Amino acid sequence: MIDSLSGFLDVIERSNCFKKERFESNIKITTLGFEECIDELFCPKCGDIRRCVVNRVTHNPEFEINEFTESIVVKSLPCLFKATCLQCESETLLLIYKGPEEVELAVLHDTYNGCVTPNSPKEVKYYIDQAYRARSVGAVSASMAMYRSALEWLLYDQGFEKGMLGNKIKTLEEKIEKNNEPKWAVELDIGFLKAIKEIGNGSMHTNGGDIEKQNNIDKNLLELVDIVFAELLDKIYEQPLRSSNNLSKLKEKALAMSK
Ligand SMILES: [Zn+2]
Structure with a gap:
């Protein structure tokens, strides 16, 4: 884009x-x-x-x-x-x-703008669209805050309903430790989620009275956050569908060959 x-x-x-x-x-x-x-x-x-x-x-x-x-x-x-x-x-x-x-x-x-994928939930699409719109007119801190909300909705959609974003990530981390995590989280480095949360929080808070910290948020950072989200959405909502569609097609052909 x-x-x-x-x-x-x-x-x-x-x-x-x-x-x-x-x-x-x-x-x-x-x-x-x-x-x-x-x-x-x-x-x-x-x-x-x-x-x-x-x-x-x-x-x-x-x-x-x-x-x-x-x-x-x-x-x-x-x-x-x-x-x-x-x-x-x-x-x-x-x-x-x-x-x-x-x-x-x-x-x-x-x-819908940014990195949304066809099967992402509408709430996640909404916040990523908001993030993109803010970014496209240079409102970078507002955009980062919207990516944070998109992440919170994504985890909510995946069954992490309790608490704020920090708590949702902690619950996911505990499930990973107990090998009880959702499939998409098996090879996930949870550091990505924590970093988006930290930067998103910083985009909204007073940060000890230091407004200069907002300079850390620029279009290059948002481009990177968009790439991370694109990978996450593909892994959670698109890849499993592609995989099951491919398997059905293969099974159909295998059945036809065996008749
Ligand atoms: Zn097109």
């Missing part, structure tokens, strides 16, 4: 779009003549990389490049683009806008 302005500008760059340049008092202004391109992007509905058509919806963006400082300023904002998956036709709006401190990219999908 595209979740940074630089990532999206790379897509535009790869399209080899027409560029028009002019100078205003030693500052080079580059206008991109971008109309449309096809690129390989992550589609949240398909859950994988797909060929997507990227269109320009509003005017072309202008980039002001100062040749001395090499700073780049995106002018004439906001600019809106649209990416459409060629397989499932789901649409993603990409808005370049002036945020409170810098130019940012907001990514808005028409489907």
Whole structure:
């Protein structure tokens, strides 16, 4: 998925779009003549990389490049683009806008976002979607808090209903010690769950009056948390289904051969 302005500008760059340049008092202004391109992007509905058509919806963006400082300023904002998956036709709006401190990219999908898988429970889907939406507009601490809630719902769905998240993880740990854990937890390093809980708690608490600790939460961390969740959801909700479907197909053929 595209979740940074630089990532999206790379897509535009790869399209080899027409560029028009002019100078205003030693500052080079580059206008991109971008109309449309096809690129390989992550589609949240398909859950994988797909060929997507990227269109320009509003005017072309202008980039002001100062040749001395090499700073780049995106002018004439906001600019809106649209990416459409060629397989499932789901649409993603990409808005370049002036945020409170810098130019940012907001990514808005028409489907559940982030790493949700088709058979994840709706409560987990809800919180991962919330995490993704917060992340796509740069609200990283809010996003981390939502991943924490998604983890709590996931454990609740798996029968760990008592207490808050810390207690749920502790109960799972006790079951692992007694070799009484659910199948999906057999090879699970519980350190992943504990880390998500700790960072999630830190995203909401006063942390001894130190707001600077929030700087530990950035888009790279959230990308990693998303990957960990994707693996977890696949292991719990998708892999067992794939496995039993494959087994049924095999058994059917084996039966046909034995007749
Ligand atoms: Zn798709």
